[in-house]
Each structure stands twice: as structure tokens, then as C-alpha cells.
Amino acid sequence: MPNQNKNSELVEKILSLKEKRKAVILTHNYQRPEVQDIGDFVGDSLELSRKAAEVNAPVIVFCGVHFMAETASILSPDSVVLLPDVESGCPMADMITVEQLIAKKKELPGVRVVCYVNSSAAVKAESDICCTSANAVNVVRSMGESKILFIPDQYLGYYVTTRLRRDMYLWPGFCPTHVKIQAQDIIDQKKRYPGAVALAHPECRPEVTAVADEVLSTGGMLRYARTAQAEVMIIATETGILHRLKKENFGKTFVPATAKAVCPNMKRITLEKVLWALEEMKTEVKVPIDVRKRAISAVDRMLSL
Numbered sequence: 001m002p003n004q005n006k007n008s009e010l011v012e013k014i015l016s017l018k019e020k021r022k023a024v025i026l027t028h029n030y031q032r033p034e035v036q037d038i039g040d041f042v043g044d045s046l047e048l049s050r051k052a053a054e055v056n057a058p059v060i061v062f063c064g065v066h067f068m069a070e071t072a073s074i075l076s077p078d079s080v081v082l083l084p085d086v087e088s089g090c091p092m093a094d095m096i097t098v099e100q101l102i103a104k105k106k107e108l109p110g111v112r113v114v115c116y117v118n119s120s121a122a123v124k125a126e127s128d129i130c131c132t133s134a135n136a137v138n139v140v141r142s143m144g145e146s147k148i149l150f151i152p153d154q155y156l157g158y159y160v161t162t163r164l165r166r167d168m169y170l171w172p173g174f175c176p177t178h179v180k181i182q183a184q185d186i187i188d189q190k191k192r193y194p195g196a197v198a199l200a201h202p203e204c205r206p207e208v209t210a211v212a213d214e215v216l217s218t219g220g221m222l223r224y225a226r227t228a229q230a231e232v233m234i235i236a237t238e239t240g241i242l243h244r245l246k247k248e249n250f251g252k253t254f255v256p257a258t259a260k261a262v263c264p265n266m267k268r269i270t271l272e273k274v275l276w277a278l279e280e281m282k283t284e285v286k287v288p289i290d291v292r293k294r295a296i297s298a299v300d301r302m303l304s305l
């Protein structure tokens with residue numbers, strides 16, 4: 001109870017300050033439940049990118065990780081984009097630097113780069129087009145027969161190659177949270193919940209997606225759950241999504257493939273930090289204009305698909 005009171009006090013303060021600052025709070029599906037609950041929009045990377053381009057707010061508080069706040073700054077350059085914890089990075093995005101990408105492009109002349117949004121603005125600026133887990137298959141399909149380098153997530157890239165039956169050069173990056181999920185976790189949960197349907201994120205290893213019934217982005221999982229006949233769903237992605245799945249699907253049961261799939265970076269943001277961000281207008285994430293100009297073409301190409 002004391003915690004609940006503390007949270008409601010914080011929420012009240014956040015809401016009043018948000019109004020004063022004319023701020024909009026964008027929250028990723030992997031955030032803590034109480035942080036998701038104060039979001040004006042809660043979604044996956046693609047949905048939040050679209051919102052960032054649309055909202056036209058003087059202040060955007062981005063409850064997610066650093067590359068997401070950068071994408072919001074690219075798409076909404078006149079807004080002040082605040083990241084409540086500047087240390088909230090993405091280890092997968094850090095697995096490729098712009099220097100490494102430039103060197104790889106030299107090694108593979110004529111290659112076109114498809115860049116998962118989980119990457120820095122500087123890396124996006126060196127890429128031809130961005131994609132998210134929701135639209136990666138369509139983005140690669142739109143590239144025709146070109147020779148493609150897919151960065152930085154090898155598993156999402158591999159999943160696309162299997163869906164489209166084509167080859168691509170895959171950068172050897174991965175998400176340290178999704179690789180914690182094992183195929184055996186899904187097999188064990190299926191034994192515990194006979195008749196359950198398993199939904200896996202394409203950032204999971206191929207042996208995990210192979211035993212899942214559906215491979216979907218988090219936005220895709222939410223849409224699937226709304227109309228699914230199954231009463232129990234096993235969720236193979238970061239466990240933060242379970243909050244929304246349960247909240248929006250009363251009467252259905254959602255269980256994680258494993259409780260180990262928790263992204264410590266996503267969980268860095270708390271209600272206290274959201275309040276401080278609004279009080280102190282910190283920490284602003286601003287993409288330098290020259291990088292923005294080049295990165296925006298890759299992001300816009302994706303959004304126009």
C-alpha cells in the first residue's frame with residue numbers, strides 16, 4: 001500500500017507537470033508497468049517512430065532506450081526530446097559503430113544497407129533504409145535483388161532470409177536479453193500449458209523461433225492476442241510486454257517463455273526519473289543536424305513503405 005500511495009503521488013505530479021510543459025510521453029512496450037501506464041502512447045519501435053513524427057509537441061519524454069530517443073529527435077527536430085535515464089542504452093545497438101560500417105561497405109562494394117532501428121543515428125546515416133521487427137520482411141522485399149548487408153541483429157536478419165528465401169550479409173549483433181530465451185523454455189511451457197500458443201519475437205535465436213507457433217513483433221503480438229482463439233499464450237520476448245497483453249485481454253492467460261528475459265536498460269526508467277526529467281528538462285537527446293539530414297532519409301524510406 002505505501003508503494004501504491006507513493007506511485008499515485010508521483011503520477012499526479014508527472015501529469016500536472018506534463019500539462020504545464022505541453023509534453024507527450026512515449027513509452028515502449030518493454031518499460032515497467034507503472035511507466036507504461038503514464039504513457040500517452042505505448043507501442044513498439046515502429047509505432048513510436050510514427051507517433052514521434054506526428055505528435056508535434058514541444059516536449060517529448062521518451063521512456064525507452066537511447067536509440068529510440070534519437071529516432072524521435074530525427075523525426076521531430078523541433079521538439080525537445082528527453083530521455084529520463086541517459087544511461088539507458090541498447091547493447092545490440094552498440095555492437096556496430098559507424099567506422100565499422102564504413103569499413104564493411106568498402107569490403108562489399110555496391111552493397112545496400114538495411115539497418116534495424118536498434119542502432120545509433122550515425123549508423124542510420126550510413127544506411128540506405130531502416131526497418132523494425134514489424135516491417136523487416138517488407139523492407140527487405142522492397143529492395144528487390146540488391147546485394148544486402150543487414151545490421152546489426154543477425155537473428156532478425158536470419159529470420160528475414162528464411163521468410164524471403166534469399167541471402168543477405170548479416171552483421172553478427174544480437175540482443176543479450178532475447179538470447180536468454182531457449183527453445184527448451186517454450187517446450188517446457190507447452191507441456192505445462194497444453195494447447196497454449198507460443199509467440200516469439202524475431203530477435204530470438206532461430207531454434208527458438210522454430211518451435212514457436214508465430215513470430216511477431218511486440219505490436220504484432222498485441223494484435224494477435226486480441227483475436228486469438230487460444231486461452232493461453234506463451235510469450236517469448238522481453239517480459240514487459242506481458243503487462244499490456246494482460247491489461248488488454250481480460251480472461252486470457254499470458255505466461256513468459258522465461259522470466260529471465262528482462263532488459264536491464266529498459267527497466268532503468270522509473271516514475272521518479274520521469275518526474276525529474278520533466279522538472280529539470282533533462283536529459284535532452286539531440287541528433288546533430290548533419291547526421292540528422294543523412295539519417296532521416298533512411299528512416300523516411302522505411303516510414304513511407
Ligand code: SF4
Pocket residue numbers: 030065089090091092093118175176177178238263264265266
Ligand atoms: S531488449 Fe535487447 S534490443 Fe531491446 S533495448 Fe534491450 S538489449 Fe536492446
